[in-house]
Amino acid sequence: MQSSSRSATDLLRKVRKIEIKTRALSHQIFAGEYHSAFKGRGMAFSEVREYHWGDDVRAMDWNVTARLRQPYIKVFEEERELTVVLLVDVSRSGLFGTAGETKRERIAEIAAVLSFSAILNNDKVGALFFSDKVEKFIPPKKGRSHLLHIIREMLELQPSSDGTDIGAALRFLTGAIKKKCTAFVLSDMIDVDPQGNPRYEEALKVAAGRHDISVIKVHDPREEKLVPVGLVHIKDSESGRGAWINTDSAKVRKAYEDWFAGVGAKEKKLLNRYKVDSVDISTDGDYVKGLMGLFR
Numbered sequence: 001m002q003s004s005s006r007s008a009t010d011l012l013r014k015v016r017k018i019e020i021k022t023r024a025l026s027h028q029i030f031a032g033e034y035h036s037a038f039k040g041r042g043m044a045f046s047e048v049r050e051y052h053w054g055d056d057v058r059a060m061d062w063n064v065t066a067r068l069r070q071p072y073i074k075v076f077e078e079e080r081e082l083t084v085v086l087l088v089d090v091s092r093s094g095l096f097g098t099a100g101e102t103k104r105e106r107i108a109e110i111a112a113v114l115s116f117s118a119i120l121n122n123d124k125v126g127a128l129f130f131s132d133k134v135e136k137f138i139p140p141k142k143g144r145s146h147l148l149h150i151i152r153e154m155l156e157l158q159p160s161s162d163g164t165d166i167g168a169a170l171r172f173l174t175g176a177i178k179k180k181c182t183a184f185v186l187s188d189m190i191d192v193d194p195q196g197n198p199r200y201e202e203a204l205k206v207a208a209g210r211h212d213i214s215v216i217k218v219h220d221p222r223e224e225k226l227v228p229v230g231l232v233h234i235k236d237s238e239s240g241r242g243a244w245i246n247t248d249s250a251k252v253r254k255a256y257e258d259w260f261a262g263v264g265a266k267e268k269k270l271l272n273r274y275k276v277d278s279v280d281i282s283t284d285g286d287y288v289k290g291l292m293g294l295f296r
Contacts, residue, residue: 048061059073084183084184088154092131119143124140131163132164135159164190164191166187180212182211198270232247
């Protein structure tokens, strides 16, 4: 009983710490950028009216213009609120970290910043936690207590599976959220076939056609290159498969770097194909700059 009480106290302390840090960032930096980046995309058609000098010609309604034989434009009004959904990767690879913070810890902090930014703009926020299946879904709602519930789950949730299936998360999003939403995929994006090709293309294509998807990729700097430390045994944290490799071999190190770079290039090409904005953030870097770049 005492151990359970101590655990709950530790969790509350962690929640409070992340709330203080990320709420301050959201107030000082991100709320305005978030608003300009995403509120501007939530536009609903209102009516058509006659064209006035200085109007944006991109809003021209050519069908009405042709029918009435004088220029008319479409008028849009900003939707009062957005629905934001965070797709949070809780697979076992997120426990890796060599820079004082694991990938999952960095993802949790970024997700909290996004959540506070949304709440500050009076938007609904939901969260979908996934491994190689959907572990938990928290439907979008407003309010601080709901937001703290999401943060607690990010810190406390213990996934029942180790693997990663980004496609499963995207398919669930498409089925669960009918109205267009702004969705952030927070993951290391390591979900590829043996040739290094992303396994989630079809699900991304469908989801990106219905929702406004952004990818926030989090990686650890040690994942990019092998350090020459002799013969070592490596193990895939998700599949459990292992192998001995000679890290002193320049050929082995080069092959690994090429594979890792190739995976990243294929991922970037896929995201560009479906017009999905993305940013790559390292566990040892300042994520503020990266998020600001994404918002802009």
